Amino acid sequence: MTSTVPLRRMGASGLLVSAVGLGCNNFGREGTRTEGIDGTRAVLDAAIDAGVTFLDTADMYGREPGLSETLMGEALQGRRDRVTLATKFGQTRDMGYPPSGSRGSRAYVRRAVEASLTRLRTEWIDLYQLHIPDEATPIEETLDALGDLVREGKVRYIGHSNFTGWQVAEAHFTSLMRHSVPFVSAQNHYSLLARGAEADVLPAVERYGVGFLPFFPLHNGLLTGKFSRDAAPADSRIMRQRPHVYENAPWDALEAYQAFCDERGITMLQATFGWLLARPALASVIAGATSPEQVRANAEAATAWSPTAADLEAIDRIFPPPNGAA
Numbered sequence: 001m002t003s004t005v006p007l008r009r010m011g012a013s014g015l016l017v018s019a020v021g022l023g024c025n026n027f028g029r030e031g032t033r034t035e036g037i038d039g040t041r042a043v044l045d046a047a048i049d050a051g052v053t054f055l056d057t058a059d060m061y062g063r064e065p066g067l068s069e070t071l072m073g074e075a076l077q078g079r080r081d082r083v084t085l086a087t088k089f090g091q092t093r094d095m096g097y098p099p100s101g102s103r104g105s106r107a108y109v110r111r112a113v114e115a116s117l118t119r120l121r122t123e124w125i126d127l128y129q130l131h132i133p134d135e136a137t138p139i140e141e142t143l144d145a146l147g148d149l150v151r152e153g154k155v156r157y158i159g160h161s162n163f164t165g166w167q168v169a170e171a172h173f174t175s176l177m178r179h180s181v182p183f184v185s186a187q188n189h190y191s192l193l194a195r196g197a198e199a200d201v202l203p204a205v206e207r208y209g210v211g212f213l214p215f216f217p218l219h220n221g222l223l224t225g226k227f228s229r230d231a232a233p234a235d236s237r238i239m240r241q242r243p244h245v246y247e248n249a250p251w252d253a254l255e256a257y258q259a260f261c262d263e264r265g266i267t268m269l270q271a272t273f274g275w276l277l278a279r280p281a282l283a284s285v286i287a288g289a290t291s292p293e294q295v296r297a298n299a300e301a302a303t304a305w306s307p308t309a310a311d312l313e314a315i316d317r318i319f320p321p322p323n324g325a326a
C-alpha cells in the first residue's frame with residue numbers, strides 16, 4: 001500500500017508526526033489479536049507500510065506493565081528510524097521501581113525513562129509524556145528532569161497528558177520563566193462524544209503553540225459505523241470490556257450522524273477522521289488497532305473527506321460543543 005498519510009507539525013516545535021497515529025495500548029493486552037509478538041508485528045508492519053508512523057504507547061500498557069513496550073521493541077528491530085516513537089510515564093507507581101519519589105519527581109523520571117529505553121530497545125524516545133499530572137511534585141522539578149533527558153539525547157521532545165487548561169498554561173509559563181525545555185504536546189480524551197476539551201484545553205494549546213493529541217478519538221469504536229442500536233461486533237473491545245458504553249450510547253445522535261454521512265456518500269469513519277483533522281492545533285489522531293485491516297482503514301480515512309464550514313455546523317447540531325467552548 002502506498003502511503004497517503006500526510007505529516008503534521010507538533011505545535012510550534014520541529015517534530016513532524018503522521019496525521020494518523022497508532023495507539024499501542026492493545027499490544028500485550030490479554031484476549032486481543034495483538035496479545036503476542038506475531039499480532040503486534042502484523043499491526044506494526046501494516047502501520048509503517050501505510051504511513052502511520054507515529055506510535056504512542058505507555059510504560060503501563062500490556063497484560064503486565066511494560067509488555068506493550070517490550071513487544072514493540074522486538075517488532076521494531078531494524079527499522080527504528082522509520083517511526084516516531086512516543087511513550088508515557090507516571091500513571092502508576094506500581095512499575096517495580098523501588099520507592100524513589102513521586103511520579104513526577106527527578107528520581108522517578110530517571111528510573112522510568114531508563115526502563116522504557118531498555119524495553120523499547122532504543123537509544124532515544126521521540127516524545128516522552130507525563131501520563132497524568134503529579135500534584136505531589138512541583139512542575140518545575142518535572143520540567144528540569146525532562147530537560148536533562150533532552151540535553152542527554154535520551155528524549156527528543158516532551159509532552160503531557162490529561163492536563164487541564166490552567167495546567168497547560170502553568171507549564172508553558174514555567175518553562176518560559178526558567179528558560180527550560182517546554183512541553184510540545186498535550187494528550188487528552190476527545191471525540192465527537194466527548195468534547196469537553198473544547199472548553200479550556202483546546203483554547204490553551206492553540207494559544208501557547210502546543211500540539212494536541214486526542215485519545216479515544218473513535219470513542220471505543222462507536223464512531224466507526226460498525227455499531228448500531230441493534231447490533232454490535234461481539235469480539236470488539238467495547239463489548240468485551242466496556243459494554244456499558246454501548247448500552248448507554250446516544251443512539252439518536254449516532255443515527256443522525258449516520259444519516260449525515262450517507263447524504264455525503266462517506267463512511268462514518270471517514271467523517272470522524274475528517275472532523276478531527278479539522279480541529280485547531282490537532283497534530284495526529286491516535287487510534288488503536290488490533291488488525292492490519294483496521295490500520296489501513298484509518299490511514300485511508302485521513303484524506304478521504306474534508307468538511308466544509310456548513311458540514312461542521314451540521315455536526316455541531318448533532319453533537320453540540322460544551323458551553324463556554326470557543
